[in-house]
Amino acid sequence: MNEVRELKKIGCSxxxxxxxxxxNRSTIRRYxxxxxxxxxxxxxKKKNGKLTPYIKEIDxxxxxxxxxxxxxxxxxxMGYDGSSSTMRQYITDWKRGRKxxxxxxxxxxxxxxxxxxxxxxxxx
Numbered sequence: 001m002n003e004v005r006e007l008k009k010i011g012c013s014x015x016x017x018x019x020x021x022x023x024n025r026s027t028i029r030r031y032x033x034x035x036x037x038x039x040x041x042x043x044x045k046k047k048n049g050k051l052t053p054y055i056k057e058i059d060x061x062x063x064x065x066x067x068x069x070x071x072x073x074x075x076x077x078m079g080y081d082g083s084s085s086t087m088r089q090y091i092t093d094w095k096r097g098r099k100x101x102x103x104x105x106x107x108x109x110x111x112x113x114x115x116x117x118x119x120x121x122x123x124x
Contacts, residue, residue: 003021004017007020050081054080055090075087
C-alpha cells in the first residue's frame with residue numbers, strides 16, 4: 001500500500017503502478033483512497049455457522065455416546081437446516097480431539113496422553 005502511494009506521489013499513472021507492482025488497477029484505486037484502511041474489522045474473528053447454536057447439545061450427546069445419525073435427527077428436529085457433512089465433520093473432529101486422552105484400564109483410573117507416531121519427531 002505504501003509503495004503504491006509513493007509511486008503516485010512521484011507522478012506514476014495507475015497503469016504504470018500496476019505494471020511495476022503487479023497489482024490490479026482496482027486494488028491500486030483502493031490503496032490510493034484516503035479513507036482506505038488495510039485492517040479489516042473482522043480480521044481474526046470466526047463467524048458463526050449454522051451448526052453453532054447446536055454445539056452444546058451435540059457435545060452433550062457425544063459425551064453420552066449417542067450415535068451421529070441419532071444426533072442429526074435430534075438436531076434437525078430442533079431446527080438445524082445445514083448439511084449432514086458439516087455435522088459429520090464436527091463429530092469427527094470432536095472424537096479426534098477426545099482420542100488424545102484415553103483410559104488405559106489402569107487401576108487408579110488415570111488417563112494417559114498418546115502421541116501420534118508422525119508427531120514424535122516434531123517433539124524430539
